[in-house]
Amino acid sequence: NAGVTQTPKFQVLKTGQSMTLQCAQDMNHNSMYWYRQDPGMGLRLIYYSASEGTTDKGEVPNGYNVSRLNKREFSLRLESAAPSQTSVYFCASSDPGRDYGYTFGSGTRLTVV
Amino acid sequence: RKEVEQDPGPFNVPEGATVAFNCTYSNSASQSFFWYRQDCRKEPKLLMSVYSSGNEDGRFTAQLNRASQYISLLIRDSKLSDSATYLCVVRSYGGSQGNLIFGKGTKLSVKP
Numbered sequence: 444n445a446g447v448t449q450t451p452k453f454q455v456l457k458t459g460q461s462m463t464l465q466c467a468q469d470m471n472h473n474s475m476y477w478y479r480q481d482p483g484m485g486l487r488l489i490y491y492s493a494s495e496g497t498t499d500k501g502e503v504p505n506g507y508n509v510s511r512l513n514k515r516e517f518s519l520r521l522e523s524a525a526p527s528q529t530s531v532y533f534c535a536s537s538d539p540g541r542d543y544g545y546t547f548g549s550g551t552r553l554t555v556v
Numbered sequence: 557r558k559e560v561e562q563d564p565g566p567f568n569v570p571e572g573a574t575v576a577f578n579c580t581y582s583n584s585a586s587q588s589f590f591w592y593r594q595d596c597r598k599e600p601k602l603l604m605s606v607y608s609s610g611n612e613d614g615r616f617t618a619q620l621n622r623a624s625q626y627i628s629l630l631i632r633d634s635k636l637s638d639s640a641t642y643l644c645v646v647r648s649y650g651g652s653q654g655n656l657i658f659g660k661g662t663k664l665s666v667k668p
Contacts, residue, residue, distance in 0.1 A: 474655075485660035486600070486643075533599055537655075544590045544645065545656060547599035 445469055449534050449548035456524045456555045464519040464551050466534030474537045475517035476501075476545065477509060479530040486533070492517055524555045559583060560659040562644050568665045573634045577662045579627040579644030588647035589620055591629050593640045594661065600643055603629075634666045 447468045456462055468475065476491040488501030492511040506528060508520045517536075521528060531552050535545040562579045569575050581589075589606035604611065606618040606627055617630040627644055644659035 483660070486658040544592070544602045544605070545600075547601070549599050 447534055447536055447546050447548035449532075449551050451551060452549065453552050454554070456521075456553065458525060458555060460524050461520065461522050462524065463521075464532055464534075464553075465516070466518065466548055467516045468534075468536040468546070469515065470536060470538070470546065471514070472536035472538045472546075473514070475511065476535045476537075477507075477517070477519045478533045478535065479503065479528075480533060480550075481530050489519065489532075524553075526555045529553060529555045559648070559657045560644055560646050562659040562662045564660060564662060566663040566665055568667060569634055570667055571634055571636060573666075574630065574632050575634055575664060576631075577629045577642055577644070577664075579629075579659055581625050581627070581644075581646045581657075583646070583648045583657075584622075584625060586625075586646045586648045589618075589627050590645040590647075590656075591616075591618060591627075592643040592645055592658075594643060595640045600658075603642070631664075634664075636666050636668065639664055639666045 450465045473494045477489040478486045480486050487503045489507050490501055490509040492498045495514045498509050510518050531550050533550050534548040537545045560581050591603040592600040593603045594600040604613050604618055606620045608620055610619045615632045619628045641661040641663045643661045646657045647655050
């Protein structure tokens with residue numbers, strides 16, 4: 444049982460390049476989330492998807508887009524990367540019907556130069 | 557006032573010590589409470605939920621005071637392996653946060 448799988452684990456981009464971070468979960472969870480974590484800032488919610496077919500903005504959505512492809516997969520796209528988007532990105536999933544909190548993926552370390 | 561506030565630490569303690577972390581939350585309508593643990597360069601992982609009556613899991617004890625909007629985590633007989641950052645987490649429905657609100661974490665370093 445893999446839980447939440449994120450790819451890639453590491454990525455270096457040049458300013459202006461685009462990329463998509465992939466996330467998949469095999470726990471049949473309805474809700475999925477994308478966070479970024481920066482030193483001293485804690486975890487900040489970028490976008491979330493309460494259920495298949497819906498997405499909503501979180502605290503810091505600017506510069507990002509998301510796609511809930513199906514129940515398992517939730518991708519995060521950077522259309523034109525900026526150095527301010529250098530961060531560690533975590534995907535998470537949860538089943539709101541059970542109050543067990545979130546399960547996180549292992550993260551993607553992104554550097555934009 | 558931030559929604560979830562924690563002392564960032566670091567807390568440097570010797571092995572075997574007892575250490576307590578505190579957390580306050582601002583939304584009185586918050587409904588669920590958790591402690592997460594995050595090791596360096598790893599993802600956060602659920603340590604334990606926090607129940608109104610307080611709960612214990614081995615060396616870890618969590619307490620909730622709804623009247624004061626205060627959550628605590630007590631670690632007894634600290635081990636080197638307890639070194640990590642501990643995140644206080646609150647579930648508040650509504651708004652743009654998507655339910656769980658994370659504190660910035662308290663760093664614990666247990667020394668031999």
